[in-house]
Amino acid sequence: MIKNPILKIEDASIFHHFKTILNNVNLELDTGEFIYVIGKTGSGKSSLLRTIYCDIPLKMGKIIVDNQDISNISKKELPYLRRKIGIIFQDFQLFQDRNAYENIKFIMTSTGWNDNKKMDEKIFELLEKVGLEDKSKNYPFELSGGEQQRLVIARSIVNNPKIIIADEPTGNLDPLIAEKILKLLLEINKSGTSIIMTTHNYNLIQKYKKRVLKCEDGLVKETSI
Ligand SMILES: Nc1ncnc2c1ncn2[C@@H]1O[C@H](COP(=O)(O)OP(=O)(O)OP(=O)(O)O)[C@@H](O)[C@H]1O
Numbered sequence: 001m002i003k004n005p006i007l008k009i010e011d012a013s014i015f016h017h018f019k020t021i022l023n024n025v026n027l028e029l030d031t032g033e034f035i036y037v038i039g040k041t042g043s044g045k046s047s048l049l050r051t052i053y054c055d056i057p058l059k060m061g062k063i064i065v066d067n068q069d070i071s072n073i074s075k076k077e078l079p080y081l082r083r084k085i086g087i088i089f090q091d092f093q094l095f096q097d098r099n100a101y102e103n104i105k106f107i108m109t110s111t112g113w114n115d116n117k118k119m120d121e122k123i124f125e126l127l128e129k130v131g132l133e134d135k136s137k138n139y140p141f142e143l144s145g146g147e148q149q150r151l152v153i154a155r156s157i158v159n160n161p162k163i164i165i166a167d168e169p170t171g172n173l174d175p176l177i178a179e180k181i182l183k184l185l186l187e188i189n190k191s192g193t194s195i196i197m198t199t200h201n202y203n204l205i206q207k208y209k210k211r212v213l214k215c216e217d218g219l220v221k222e223t224s225i
């Protein structure tokens with residue numbers, strides 16, 4: 001039973017232009033919960049996550065994040081919402097011309113941090129948390145795929161988000177590294193951040209069991225695998 005939802009979607013329909021991708025989406029993510037979203041390629045998983053992040057406008061229904069109705073959120077309010085939501089994209093989207101330290105710092109300065117000493121402390125705390133303390137000066141091309149994903153995770157938790165939205169965070173990684181990344185996310189989840197993660201990795205879902213939702217035939221359904 002969901003007691004204290006950090007995210008609630010009510011009767012939402014998700015469109016790209018005039019094409020309906022998902023219909024009548026009803027979803028609740030409890031505070032501290034971790035859920036997987038599965039479904040075939042093209043079934044709407046990324047679109048669902050992008051809608052929560054207000055990257056795709058919602059035309060029908062309602063989305064509530066941390067008790068705030070964000071269905072018609074204004075551009076001005078968007079940065080505040082996005083501090084509550086950490087994003088881990090399917091492709092890494094790191095700045096190639098910035099090293100690991102600078103990649104994190106960029107997110108900080110663009111979300112209101114301005115004290116250099118505090119930023120320094122926080123950046124090294126984050127790098128340590130994800131096991132990259134020795135790589136602060138490395139550029140993305142000097143990091144392995146798994147390390148790049150760790151950096152993306154470090155970046156996503158800069159502002160202690162209430163929710164992390166992870167779109168296939170283990171997608172392009174070898175099985176051992178994929179498992180390590182999932183374990184890192186589970187650790188972050190244990191410290192209170194709710195996580196919604198899309199994946200095609202059935203082995204990991206079976207090993208680390210959580211509630212599973214499936215995008216299928218334009219609907220989001222509870223499923224067991
Ligand atoms: N920007 C866009 N404009 C129009 N249609 C889009 C756009 N992005 C995605 N779509 C369509 O929306 C549908 C759902 O795409 P989405 O990326 O959400 O699928 P997915 O479940 O994440 O797939 P995958 O497992 O391959 O990542 C697809 O039919 C896709 O072609």
Ligand SMILES: [Mg+2]
Nearest residue numbers: 045046047090
């Ligand atoms: Mg996708």
